[in-house]
Amino acid sequence: MANNDKIERNLNGSEAIAEAIFQEMQQDDNTILIGEDVGKCGGVFGASRNCFSEFGENRVRDMPISEMTFTGMGVGMAMSGLRPIIEIMFADFLGVCLEQIYNAIGKIHYMSGGTVKMPIVVKTAAGNIGSAAQHSQCLWGTLAHLPGLKIVVPSSLYDHKGLMASAIRSNDPVIFFEHKELLLKRARSFLSNPIVPKKTYTVPIGKAVKPRIGSDITLVTLSYSVELALESAAEVAKEGIDVEIIDLRSLVPLDIETVLQSVRKTQRLLVVDEDYQSFGVSGEIITRVVENIEPTSLKQIKRHAVPDVPIPAALSLEQVVVPNYESIKNMLIMMAKGS
Amino acid sequence: MNQIERFKAMVEMRFFDEACLEGVPTMEIHGELHTGIGQEAISAGLLGHLKNSDALVSTHRNHYHALIKGVNPYRLMSEIFEKKTGICQGFGGHMHPFSLKQNFSATGIVGQSLPVALGYAYAFKMRKGDSLAIGVIGDGAANHGTFHETLNIAGAWKLPLLVLVENNGYGISVPISKVLATETIAERAKSYSAWGKCVNGDDPDIVSEAVEEAVDHIRSNQGPAILEAVCNRFRGHYEGDTDHYRSKTEKHNMLKGDPINTYSEKLLSLKVLTENEIQNIVQTSKQKMFGLLKRVRGEKMPLPETALNYIFCEKTDG
Structure with missing residues (x-):
């Protein structure tokens, strides 16, 4: 860290x-x-x-x-x-x-x-x-x-x-x-790049970035979940699980090439999305992966998103529906065990 | 702008839309078509009052506004007939014509012309010129939330906006009188510190006079105006609408008051035009518009392989 x-x-x-x-x-x-x-x-x-x-x-x-x-x-x-x-x-x-x-x-x-x-x-x-x-x-x-x-x-x-x-x-x-x-x-x-130069600069729209390189599981995510994923990945690394994290940066255009390259290497894909699950980002990423990589060459595909419910008020309820550090860590451990 | 020009414009508009009607049964226009037939006097009343730099944002019933704003009729009709020679190369169609050169655009969504016109008005005021923006709506859109939001902002900041309401009495089948809390739409003006007037929209001279007043008000930096012009929609809401919700008597009476006939009679009695001259204008306009139709029909449709063009203007393949 x-x-x-x-x-x-x-x-x-x-x-x-x-x-x-x-x-x-x-x-x-x-x-x-x-x-x-x-x-x-x-x-x-x-x-x-x-x-x-x-x-x-x-x-x-x-x-x-x-x-x-x-x-x-x-x-x-x-x-x-x-x-x-x-x-x-x-x-x-x-x-x-x-x-x-x-x-x-x-x-x-x-x-x-x-x-x-x-x-x-x-x-x-x-x-x-x-x-x-x-x-x-x-x-x-x-x-x-x-x-x-x-x-x-x-x-x-x-x-x-x-x-x-x-x-x-x-x-x-x-x-x-x-x-x-x-x-x-x-x-x-911040766990991801925290340096902001004073001068003007641009970051091209449509290029994903890998804030963590790994070899066991490809974790594709975006926005705040990148920070959570980095924290979870650091924790599971202690147990020998080496996670590669992809920060999509943009959904349109979607840099699927970076995702495909990583999944070809790890053969395991986890999509973490703080948005609702069904008909959304996780479904789209997974579809594009299986359209491009022979599904039989993939060992695991999982997703972790908000299970199609409104976000509840009480913290005790919120914690079980919004992906968080613990829940992402548990998904990674579960996937590692399943392989 | 004189009365003869207004009359010519009305007749040309009528034949433009009648030529478009030819494309409906043949499926050359394979979607909806909303004509302005019966409402010509309002657009004719705009003649001479607009500058090229003024913006006009229209509705689903937009052909006449495009023509008055100076959009090329051949390219407009091409667009309506889904041809590559159309102003939007056939990608927009009759509800979505855009011409930046004339600051003309339209939207197919009721009520949504007003915010766009307001954006122009804001930009004009910011640049301190004397251009103005016209947002056209029908009576139906007057009950949309955008009417209130737009006029409130325009009134608060004295923006150069003319809201032109073509009140043809119906939102598809619902009479405006059944769903309006006030006698007229224009009387809402005082709520927005705006100029407001409701006029007979069948006589282009009356409309023109009112437009002049409204435009003077706006260009002298006094804020927005609402001009409501009462008119009739001769045909159904769209081609294919059975129009069963209006009685035969109502329709008969409506057609008796065709603004083109009424205006030609007026110009005859005022000795502005002779019967012969009127017939000449009618024949020339008919030939012109049906001549356009013939040319447009000979044009090609856009190539199928271009269907995915223009989603973005910049490259998206990273």
């Missing part, structure tokens, strides 16, 4: 994102930020701090609680030459504005025969943080199902800044799923 005590910039995820937004807005006057409490407040998780005072109200605009309309405004803004970043405070609220996301933002480049681009970022805070059924959902699988949207889900602190910069520069629409745990987690507690 990394010793991060000496990291100079002890940023959290929200500060890394705010820095990317700030720097990108400095570089392009057409980039604007709209959403609820993104102005003076700097975002309820702080992911747009410092932007309002630097760029002013026209470019950093607090919106009324009208998600449906301000998401649609992003479409008109994009058609007029602006590059809007739209903050939807919680991923759970995507339902309120999904129409504009999947019927307009995701389709207009296609419907227009390639003549109209949608350089829009919809950023939103996903993931469980103890806030029960309506403020804890991930929903990246739901959005990844819909054509025309790039789905970016950062894990490491380094990626929070680099992927946000790429999302803002993308001429395609990006739905950027932050995880609340990671927005608040500081560099010194």
